[in-house]
Amino acid sequence: MELAKKYNPAEVEDKWYRYWLENKVFSAKPNPEKEPYCIVIPPPNVTGVLHMGHMLNNTIQDVLIRRARMQGKEACWVPGTDHASIATEAKVVRMLRERGISKHELSREEFLKYAWEWKEKYGGIILEQLKKLGASCDWDRTRFTMDDKYYKAVIRVFVDLYKKGYIYRGLRMINWDPEAKTALSNEEVIYKEEGEISKLYHVRYPLADGSGHVVIATTRPETILADTAIAVNPNDERYAALVGKQALVPFVNRPIPIIADDYVDTSFGTGCLKVTPAHDPNDYEIGLRHQLEVIDILNEDGSLNEACGVEKYVGKDRFEVRKMIAKDLEEAGLLVKVEEITNKVGRSERTGAVVEPRLSLQWFIKMKEISKRALEAVEKDEVQLVPAKFKNIYRHWMENVRDWCISRQLWWGHRIPAYYYGEGENDFVVAETIEEAVALAREKSGNPHLQASDLRQDEDVLDTWASSWLWPIAVFDGFEDEYFDKEKGKIHKEKNADLNYFYPTKVLVTAPEILFFWVARMIIAGYEYLDERPFEHVYLTGIVRDKLGRKMSKSLGNSPDPLELMAQYGADGVRVGMLFSSPAGNDLLFDEKLCEQGRNFANKIWNAFRLVKGWTVEAGAAMPARNRLATDWLRARLETVKQALDEQFAQYRLSEALMTLYKFIWDDFCSWYLEMVKPAFGQPIDAPTYEQTTAFFDEILRLLHPFMPFITEELWQHLSERRNGETICQAPYPQVQAAADTGLIEEMERMMELIAQVRNVRAERQIPNKDSLPLFIKTNRQALYERYAEIVKKMANLAEIAFGEPAEGQNAIPFVLKEDECFLVVEGSVDTEQLKADLLKELDYYRGFKQSVEKKLSNERFVQNAPAAVVEKERKKLADAEAKIAAIEESLAKLGHAIDK
RNA sequence: GGGUUCUUAGCUCAGUUGGUUCAGAGCACCUGCCUUACAAGCAGGGGGUCGCAGGUUCGAAUCCUGCAGAACCCA
Numbered sequence: 021m022e023l024a025k026k027y028n029p030a031e032v033e034d035k036w037y038r039y040w041l042e043n044k045v046f047s048a049k050p051n052p053e054k055e056p057y058c059i060v061i062p063p064p065n066v067t068g069v070l071h072m073g074h075m076l077n078n079t080i081q082d083v084l085i086r087r088a089r090m091q092g093k094e095a096c097w098v099p100g101t102d103h104a105s106i107a108t109e110a111k112v113v114r115m116l117r118e119r120g121i122s123k124h125e126l127s128r129e130e131f132l133k134y135a136w137e138w139k140e141k142y143g144g145i146i147l148e149q150l151k152k153l154g155a156s157c158d159w160d161r162t163r164f165t166m167d168d169k170y171y172k173a174v175i176r177v178f179v180d181l182y183k184k185g186y187i188y189r190g191l192r193m194i195n196w197d198p199e200a201k202t203a204l205s206n207e208e209v210i211y212k213e214e215g216e217i218s219k220l221y222h223v224r225y226p227l228a229d230g231s232g233h234v235v236i237a238t239t240r241p242e243t244i245l246a247d248t249a250i251a252v253n254p255n256d257e258r259y260a261a262l263v264g265k266q267a268l269v270p271f272v273n274r275p276i277p278i279i280a281d282d283y284v285d286t287s288f289g290t291g292c293l294k295v296t297p298a299h300d301p302n303d304y305e306i307g308l309r310h311q312l313e314v315i316d317i318l319n320e321d322g323s324l325n326e327a328c329g330v331e332k333y334v335g336k337d338r339f340e341v342r343k344m345i346a347k348d349l350e351e352a353g354l355l356v357k358v359e360e361i362t363n364k365v366g367r368s369e370r371t372g373a374v375v376e377p378r379l380s381l382q383w384f385i386k387m388k389e390i391s392k393r394a395l396e397a398v399e400k401d402e403v404q405l406v407p408a409k410f411k412n413i414y415r416h417w418m419e420n421v422r423d424w425c426i427s428r429q430l431w432w433g434h435r436i437p438a439y440y441y442g443e444g445e446n447d448f449v450v451a452e453t454i455e456e457a458v459a460l461a462r463e464k465s466g467n468p469h470l471q472a473s474d475l476r477q478d479e480d481v482l483d484t485w486a487s488s489w490l491w492p493i494a495v496f497d498g499f500e501d502e503y504f505d506k507e508k509g510k511i512h513k514e515k516n517a518d519l520n521y522f523y524p525t526k527v528l529v530t531a532p533e534i535l536f537f538w539v540a541r542m543i544i545a546g547y548e549y550l551d552e553r554p555f556e557h558v559y560l561t562g563i564v565r566d567k568l569g570r571k572m573s574k575s576l577g578n579s580p581d582p583l584e585l586m587a588q589y590g591a592d593g594v595r596v597g598m599l600f601s602s603p604a605g606n607d608l609l610f611d612e613k614l615c616e617q618g619r620n621f622a623n624k625i626w627n628a629f630r631l632v633k634g635w636t637v638e639a640g641a642a643m644p645a646r647n648r649l650a651t652d653w654l655r656a657r658l659e660t661v662k663q664a665l666d667e668q669f670a671q672y673r674l675s676e677a678l679m680t681l682y683k684f685i686w687d688d689f690c691s692w693y694l695e696m697v698k699p700a701f702g703q704p705i706d707a708p709t710y711e712q713t714t715a716f717f718d719e720i721l722r723l724l725h726p727f728m729p730f731i732t733e734e735l736w737q738h739l740s741e742r743r744n745g746e747t748i749c750q751a752p753y754p755q756v757q758a759a760a761d762t763g764l765i766e767e768m769e770r771m772m773e774l775i776a777q778v779r780n781v782r783a784e785r786q787i788p789n790k791d792s793l794p795l796f797i798k799t800n801r802q803a804l805y806e807r808y809a810e811i812v813k814k815m816a817n818l819a820e821i822a823f824g825e826p827a828e829g830q831n832a833i834p835f836v837l838k839e840d841e842c843f844l845v846v847e848g849s850v851d852t853e854q855l856k857a858d859l860l861k862e863l864d865y866y867r868g869f870k871q872s873v874e875k876k877l878s879n880e881r882f883v884q885n886a887p888a889a890v891v892e893k894e895r896k897k898l899a900d901a902e903a904k905i906a907a908i909e910e911s912l913a914k915l916g917h918a919i920d921k
Numbered sequence: 922g923g924g925u926u927c928u929u930a931g932c933u934c935a936g937u938u939g940g941u942u943c944a945g946a947g948c949a950c951c952u953g954c955c956u957u958a959c960a961a962g963c964a965g966g967g968g969g970u971c972g973c974a975g976g977u978u979c980g981a982a983u984c985c986u987g988c989a990g991a992a993c994c995c996a
Contacts, residue, residue: 627959
């Protein structure tokens with residue numbers, strides 16, 4: 021078998037992914053013999069494409085699930101997609117516009133037909149992309165939030181929560197996107213960090229009694245026409261006399277009261293606040309406190325309506341009116357001045373339109389009561405957030421939770437199951453089906469003749485999160501008739517085999533940005549319907565940023581295309597690159613160099629494999645002592661590595677775990693072990709060493725497989741004959757066998773230091789590596805060095821290791837290893853002055869060190885207060901330093917240097 | 922404005938309840954090598970008064986206070 025000099029991921033990745041699918045390696049079903057380990061994927065937008073955030077997030081999930089699978093757990097990773105109501109609808113509307121079709125020309129049914137076509141065309145691309153990454157999902161379980169069953173579940177939950185009294189319909193100040201013509205949740209409104217430059221208009225309002233005027237400041241002069249009061253701070257002496265009087269609204273001359281309210285900030289603008297309850301949330305609150313009239317002057321598209329009272333403004337967009345009104349105020353002599361200020365302007369996350377606070381009838385979920393257990397669960401670590409710092413953030417949000425506006429003025433989504441039978445605000449019923457609705461409506465209205473055709477279903481759909489918050493339950497069909505108890509509004513988990521086995525899931529891996537949107541709400545739903553947490557751990561990943569620390573975004577164009585990255589560096593390389601610098605919860609400053617490092621790592625392993633596979637094996641030969649030491653040592657190191665990995669995984673320190681393996685493979689295995697046992701060119705290797713080496717290789721591949729699934733499968737299959745369908749995905753994950761032989765590791769470390777010292781001397785004196793040199797060691801541990809002599813000779817290219825000192829006249833370069841003196845015999849003359857200088861420098865350092873330790877030990881309070889073990893360590897440090905100093909002094913004396921002690 | 926978190930080498934980060942040879946890693950950097958697995962490589966090396974100022978302690982990167990700066994969340 022001929023292996024290429026360089027690893028080529030493109031040749032193997034698709035092959036193995038297909039193999040895994042063909043052999044159903046990723047499918048999972050309840051298995052009482054095994055421990056369940058389930059992850060539900062955070063469903064990406066069905067029509068979205070893979071971005072770097074997905075890459076990170078799904079790499080992490082795949083590492084966790086693959087490791088669990090190898091550990092013999094029933095590993096189930098449930099994939100799926102989200103309908104992403106507003107984002108998808110916006111895309112469909114744009115597509116239609118490009119075809120010259122306006123959404124409003126279409127009926128709801130026609131529009132939805134286009135939307136489903138769009139979904140069929142682009143839906144699921146992202147799942148195919150995940151396969152490129154190696155994601156080991158159970159694809160047969162793929163779910164979509166608008167699948168029939170899922171749709172029914174969402175509607176069922178709406179009805180249930182309505183019955184339980186958690187859902188109400190109310191007039192509320194909501195964030196209105198005039199472009200998409202929909203309400204937005206607070207989370208969907210974004211503010212530019214640096215704010216935006218706005219004009220602050222100072223406007224004069226005459227007093228009704230003609231005794232003067234009052235000046236207010238506003239950034240939204242078009243809302244003047246909806247003013248119903250002017251407010252001042254009760255403590256503001258400047259205006260105390262005005263309170264109780266009336267002012268006249270410009271143009272319409274409506275008299276409005278001047279009131280006192282604590283909300284007013286005396287230092288902002290003029291200290292007089294115009295109050296527009298219909299168009300500002302704070303003003304709305306003030307209006308409630310003072311029973312002010314509410315005048316709504318905006319249409320749903322952001323244009324002004326008749327209520328504004330000025331004919332020429334009617335039908336014009338608010339920003340156009342702003343310009344007009346500024347001009348008109350100036351002409352009327354009411355504009356005092358205009359200044360520029362920076363303020364925060366809310367914009368729609370999806371359309372970018374300036375969000376207008378708007379009063380409207382919307383559907384809400386009361387959050388306070390229903391979220392109680394979800395708050396407790398995290399407080400008590402029943403649901404454990406990783407990293408834990410998010411607990412504080414979570415608590416703060418949950419303690420101040422506000423009612424959740426769940427209606428959206430869109431068509432793509434789950435249509436609200438409320439049916440209206442009359443014009444009154446309460447003339448509606450909520451039901452899962454039209455038949456039930458008719459029955460309920462007859463009852464509620466007292467009209468037994470009502471027909472389905474008399475009912476109008478609510479036009480709005482539900483917020484996407486109001487479907488995805490059911491994800492960990494709905495993917496297992498938990499809300500189906502057989503399992504859902506309509507009376508109690510609870511799920512009988514024990515009746516549903518999947519739910520019973522896989523729920524609660526093990527860990528949710530997601531971005532901190534959606535901690536409240538989604539994570540908190542899933543926890544709420546979990547307790548509401550199953551009285552149980554939906555997952556044990558929440559691993560919050562960082563946000564992927566570019567190397568300048570900016571968020572990756574389409575508009576900046578700073579996001580690399582994941583598929584191209586994988587084509588260039590291999591999926592394994594990219595996975596490694598993503599994980600290298602992403603400790604949990606810390607942002608990841610993505611740099612392509614990290615993927616390059618991942619690719620290089622794959623190549624390193626590939627070549628190590630080529631080396632081992634290229635050996636000819638000498639059957640019947642015994643293992644030489646040198647190799648016995650090397651294999652024992654590597655085994656000991658491997659034990660410490662496995663132990664470290666277990667600990668790192670337990671704490672979700674994936675980047676550390678990967679680095680542990682990276683260093684073990686590159687340094688310990690390749691640079692040290694393979695070099696130790698590698699036969700001379702053309703020579704065979706003894707069979708026991710060869711077998712041990714392949715066994716190590718096998719174990720290393722299994723440890724690495726969760727991180728780099730493709731190359732490990734490729735090499736593992738090459739390593740030995742495998743059965744048909746056999747895969748490393750299901751090979752046992754290496755377990756800690758025994759306590760590592762730390763004595764052996766320490767001994768080897770000493771030898772490695774010795775080898776490094778010799779190499780160092782060579783590098784400094786520019787002695788070619790080819791020249792094999794004799795080494796003398798003056799030590800009282802001769803047996804130890806003798807045992808390792810063969811290894812040291814090979815690794816440092818020494819002609820021999822002798823004990824004692826070189827003969828007079830032999831040129832030797834001295835160095836000190838721990839407390840032993842070493843002499844590397846070289847040809848040619850030696851610059852003794854330089855050697856002395858080097859030794860003196862070292863001596864200086866150790867004398868200083870010794871002094872500081874002595875100082876510590878002579879401090880009575882230290883000796884008394886510090887734990888005995890710490891004091892003991894200091895004593896040991898002192899003894900070691902003294903031995904070292906003695907050795908250095910001796911070397912110096914030999915060079916003819918007088919020591920002043 | 923309120924809250925949370927953070928500030929350690931040129932860069933990205935570890936540093937576990939304060940206590941091992943005067944703070945570690947990876948990358949980058951410097952020097953020498955195309956040595957028959959790998960130049961996507963090998964060997965060696967330099968680099969930090971742990972944001973600043975106080976305090977507690979025998980002992981502080983680690984605990985406390987203040988200041989400066991950054992990020993995120995909420996308003």
